[in-house]
Amino acid sequence: MEYYSKQISTLIEELAHLPGIGQKTAARLAFHIIDSPMENVNRLADAIRDARANVCYCKKCLTITDSELCPICADEKRNHHVIMVVENPRDLAAYEKTQKYDGVYHVLHGVISPMLGIGPQDIRLKELMQRLQTEAVDEVIIATGSSLEGETTAMYISKLIKPAGIKVTRIASGVPVGGDLENIDEVTLLRALEGRVEL
Amino acid sequence: MEYYSKQISTLIEELAHLPGIGQKTAARLAFHIIDSPMENVNRLADAIRDARANVCYCKKCLTITDSELCPICADEKRNHHVIMVVENPRDLAAYEKTQKYDGVYHVLHGVISPMLGIGPQDIRLKELMQRLQTEAVDEVIIATGSSLEGETTAMYISKLIKPAGIKVTRIASGVPVGGDLENIDEVTLLRALEGRVEL
Numbered sequence: 001m002e003y004y005s006k007q008i009s010t011l012i013e014e015l016a017h018l019p020g021i022g023q024k025t026a027a028r029l030a031f032h033i034i035d036s037p038m039e040n041v042n043r044l045a046d047a048i049r050d051a052r053a054n055v056c057y058c059k060k061c062l063t064i065t066d067s068e069l070c071p072i073c074a075d076e077k078r079n080h081h082v083i084m085v086v087e088n089p090r091d092l093a094a095y096e097k098t099q100k101y102d103g104v105y106h107v108l109h110g111v112i113s114p115m116l117g118i119g120p121q122d123i124r125l126k127e128l129m130q131r132l133q134t135e136a137v138d139e140v141i142i143a144t145g146s147s148l149e150g151e152t153t154a155m156y157i158s159k160l161i162k163p164a165g166i167k168v169t170r171i172a173s174g175v176p177v178g179g180d181l182e183n184i185d186e187v188t189l190l191r192a193l194e195g196r197v198e199l
Numbered sequence: 200m201e202y203y204s205k206q207i208s209t210l211i212e213e214l215a216h217l218p219g220i221g222q223k224t225a226a227r228l229a230f231h232i233i234d235s236p237m238e239n240v241n242r243l244a245d246a247i248r249d250a251r252a253n254v255c256y257c258k259k260c261l262t263i264t265d266s267e268l269c270p271i272c273a274d275e276k277r278n279h280h281v282i283m284v285v286e287n288p289r290d291l292a293a294y295e296k297t298q299k300y301d302g303v304y305h306v307l308h309g310v311i312s313p314m315l316g317i318g319p320q321d322i323r324l325k326e327l328m329q330r331l332q333t334e335a336v337d338e339v340i341i342a343t344g345s346s347l348e349g350e351t352t353a354m355y356i357s358k359l360i361k362p363a364g365i366k367v368t369r370i371a372s373g374v375p376v377g378g379d380l381e382n383i384d385e386v387t388l389l390r391a392l393e394g395r396v397e398l
Contacts, residue, residue, distance in 0.1 A: 007254070014243045015246075025219065028219065044247060045248045052237060052240040065204040
């Protein structure tokens with residue numbers, strides 16, 4: 001990459017370290033940055049540094065935030081007796097966007113994956129068990145993904161919690177709303193059939 | 200985006216301003232940045248700021264660089280009597296990657312596009328004409344893209360330069376090497392036929 005000046009090459013290299021950004025996209029982004037007003041560029045650089053420097057985990061649900069408690073855990077209007085267990089903060093955000101869930105969350109920061117050598121001790125499961133002992137929880141909704149790892153994790157958590165007499169539920173698998181049946185894989189179709197509900 | 204902390208939301212917003220980066224990709228990048236070591240994050244932020252702060256145009260060919268002359272214009276081993284005219288610094292880099300071109304460049308920073316209201320005065324054409332008057336140039340190779348705008352620009356430049364008695368050439372259009380004929384559009388196939396060479 002010596003066709004560009006040293007600093008532009010450095011920028012392209014740094015951008016190409018980001019996930020899903022190859023050399024060509026990195027070059028495109030770099031040229032966009034170079035063409036932008038200095039003010040915008042400073043804002044981007046500051047946002048990157050600040051977000052990383054001030055990030056911490058919510059003391060309760062372990063989502064990433066910049067204060068001791070995340071806005072959801074700090075909100076007294078939410079139902080703190082229902083905990084939804086999610087894989088990561090992005091999944092939490094996905095459920096928040098529905099604006100229909102008023103319970104709280106617990107973020108595992110991963111899923112159990114024997115293939116990748118990730119065991120139950122590598123995700124934030126111990127913290128969940130501690131919460132169940134200290135907080136009055138009526139229901140734990142397991143909302144890990146429907147991948148093999150997500151299912152394994154859900155089964156594992158459910159077996160761990162059930163003996164404590166707490167209600168454990170799992171989000172439904174099935175046909176996505178608005179999806180054509182013909183484009184959906186067989187496993188999902190079978191799940192949808194197994195999980196059918198009476199009308 | 201209030202499901203994340205303020206600073207993470209700000210970062211996602213800033214990243215989403217980059218071209219080709221939507222909200223979801225921006226969130227993915229933001230979480231990657233947050234999970235990266237502080238050292239790497241500082242390097243990225245510095246690279247962004249430095250590249251923008253120190254960028255300037257090469258005094259001769261107008262490509263972006265961080266010194267008065269770009270490495271190519273400053274290289275005495277290159278043939279300064281042949282100038283390749285390209286649309287932007289990325290196209291320059293594409294030709295440099297071939298490692299076979301030993302002339303110099305002139306970067307137009309755009310193409311003539313009547314549709315978008317971009318006329319000959321809006322690209323760095325005046326600077327090219329000035330170079331042709333002060334430098335001893337044997338050949339101008341026009342390497343603008345083969346889009347309608349690229350072709351228009353090539354025609355315009357060629358008409359401008361030819362009266363000065365300088366040889367003007369255009370890079371060949373045709374079938375890309377390794378391409379299947381059946382997947383290539385008719386215009387390209389026609390061009391390839393018109394531009395056929397004797398073996």
